[in-house]
Amino acid sequence: MAELHRPDAEALAFDEAFERDGTIRPLYQAIVQRFSGMDAAELRRRERIIEEEFRRQGITFTVYGDSTGTERTWPMDLFPAVDRSG
Structure with a gap:
């Protein structure tokens, strides 16, 4: 399973999918769920x-x-x- 996000409260860049505390923004729930089921090799293949x-x-x-x-x-x-x- 791919780790899509490692929360970083110190990061200055805006993350469209995740809040600073690591929670998933509502619009990204389905996308994160779908991608989280793929391992790193599958993501690279795609x-x-x-x-x-x-x-x-x-x-x-x-x-x-x-x-x-x-x-x-x-x-x-x-x-x-x-x-x-x-």
């Missing part, structure tokens, strides 16, 4: 699938002047952001 699919579909961008290669896949988080406006 990230690789996304990257491979993006590359296959040409969802890439070019970084000029980078000696490690110029084509990169568009970055995407496996853990989705929830729209709170609705």
Whole structure:
């Protein structure tokens, strides 16, 4: 089972899914429950699938002047952001 969050009351960054005390925000209950059932290897496997699919579909961008290669896949988080406006 993957540990999705280790509460850090000192962190300055806003965490969309978790309160500072580590409780899950209501909009993220189902998402955290779903992802918590996956181990780290499964999460990595899903990230690789996304990257491979993006590359296959040409969802890439070019970084000029980078000696490690110029084509990169568009970055995407496996853990989705929830729209709170609705």
